[in-house]
Amino acid sequence: MKKILIVLFIVVELFLAACYLPKKVKLDPYSDSFYKKARLLMTKQEEEVFLNLPDEKSRRAFIKEFWEIRDPNPYTEVNEYKEEIEKRFEYASRFFKEAGRPGWDTDRGRIYILLGPPDSVRDYPMLSGYYKGVQIWLYGNYRLGLQFVDKEGDGRYELITYSTELLDAIEMAKYTLMGGSDVKVIVKPINFKFKYFPENNSVEIKIPLKKLLLKEKDGKELVRIRVEFILYYPDKTFEKFIREKETKYSKEEILKMKYVSFVFPLKIKRKGKVHIDTILTDLNSGFRGRKIFKVKI
Numbered sequence: 245m246k247k248i249l250i251v252l253f254i255v256v257e258l259f260l261a262a263c264y265l266p267k268k269v270k271l272d273p274y275s276d277s278f279y280k281k282a283r284l285l286m287t288k289q290e291e292e293v294f295l296n297l298p299d300e301k302s303r304r305a306f307i308k309e310f311w312e313i314r315d316p317n318p319y320t321e322v323n324e325y326k327e328e329i330e331k332r333f334e335y336a337s338r339f340f341k342e343a344g345r346p347g348w349d350t351d352r353g354r355i356y357i358l359l360g361p362p363d364s365v366r367d368y369p370m371l372s373g374y375y376k377g378v379q380i381w382l383y384g385n386y387r388l389g390l391q392f393v394d395k396e397g398d399g400r401y402e403l404i405t406y407s408t409e410l411l412d413a414i415e416m417a418k419y420t421l422m423g424g425s426d427v428k429v430i431v432k433p434i435n436f437k438f439k440y441f442p443e444n445n446s447v448e449i450k451i452p453l454k455k456l457l458l459k460e461k462d463g464k465e466l467v468r469i470r471v472e473f474i475l476y477y478p479d480k481t482f483e484k485f486i487r488e489k490e491t492k493y494s495k496e497e498i499l500k501m502k503y504v505s506f507v508f509p510l511k512i513k514r515k516g517k518v519h520i521d522t523i524l525t526d527l528n529s530g531f532r533g534r535k536i537f538k539v540k541i
Contacts, residue, residue: 275303280348281333282310284358285418289536293519298480309523309534313433318530332357342400351403352379352392358417359383362390377401386413434524434533437503442541445512447473449524450505453498457529464492467504468527475512476519483513488527515541 271279283291290310297303312318314325333348336356340347347353362381369377376397381390388409392401437450449471458465467490474484489506512518517540524533 272300272303275300275307278303278307278310281329281357282307284354285314285329286310287418287536289519289538290534293476293521293536296476296480298482302482313523313532313534315532318532328360329357332360335361343398350401352401355381355390355403358414359386359388383413386416388413434526434531436524436533436535438520438522438535438537440510440520440537440539442539444509446507446509447520447522448505448507449522450503451524453501453504455531455533456504456526457531458498459528461492464494465498466528467491467493469506470525470527471506471508472521472523472525473508473510474521474523475510476521477514478516478518479514481514484521485511490527512539512541517541 279294286294294303294306297306311323311326315323316325336350336353337347340350340353340356342350348357363384364382366380366382367377368379375393375395377394379392379394379401381392382388383390386409388407390403390405390410393404394401434455435452436455437448439448439450441447449469451469456467456469458467460466468488469490470486470488472484472486474482476482487508491504491506493501510520517538520537520539522535522537526532
């Protein structure tokens with residue numbers, strides 16, 4: 245049990261410490277503003293690609309896709325997920341400033357951006373003993389209580405709660421935004437599997453059937469997808485191409501299926517480690533999924 249707690253402590257510390265890592269490239273103002281708001285929500289692969297993009301144009305295209313992939317209702321003009329994150333960022337910036345550090349970059353600010361407003365906050369200032377102040381945040385939806393402590397009495401609160409529940413909540417928050425007991429935004433990204441075949445330079449996209457919306461056409465069930473591939477090369481150049489496919493299945497076939505598979509040829513022109521940014525859109529529903537894979541050519 246002690247070893248598990250040590251591992252959890254290291255994982256959460258690494259997560260929080262990652263926010264202080266220097267950026268690999270100098271970002272333009274627009275990209276820098278985005279990164280401050282969204283870095284906590286990025287997957288490891290998304291962050292790695294974003295910080296190595298060669299110019300503002302490619303970063304703007306990435307940012308557009310980042311928010312669109314998380315839009316819970318792609319048929320409306322409003323992206324509720326983006327709006328909620330921006331509100332949380334502004335609130336954290338205003339109310340969680342500590343000793344010259346911006347509010348969004350403190351422990352409480354980061355947790356607020358990720359998990360939203362807690363159901364309740366309990367303050368225990370100037371306790372006798374080691375801590376000068378304690379704040380406890382309670383989240384009903386996550387079944388989570390977080391403890392922040394002020395060790396020096398200077399208003400700097402450090403998170404000292406480390407648990408599997410916290411790690412699960414952090415992962416869930418990347419696509420499902422919840423504030424206390426009220427669900428704010430639920431995004432249902434399309435999950436899919438990716439397999440690269442070096443012998444013929446192609447990829448297989450395998451999608452759970454239950455994630456797709458089927459439409460009837462000519463007495464059969466129609467599956468329609470669009471896949472955008474963006475290839476990021478080691479020399480920081482990139483190229484992209486879009487493929488669309490549709491397939492019809494009988495109702496009998498659908499009953500026996502769990503996955504739908506599509507194979508696409510790739511034209512990878514350079515050797516080395518290549519990031520393949522794969523953006524999948526279900527053309528019947530408008531919902532999307534995104535994964536970034538690394539292959540060695």
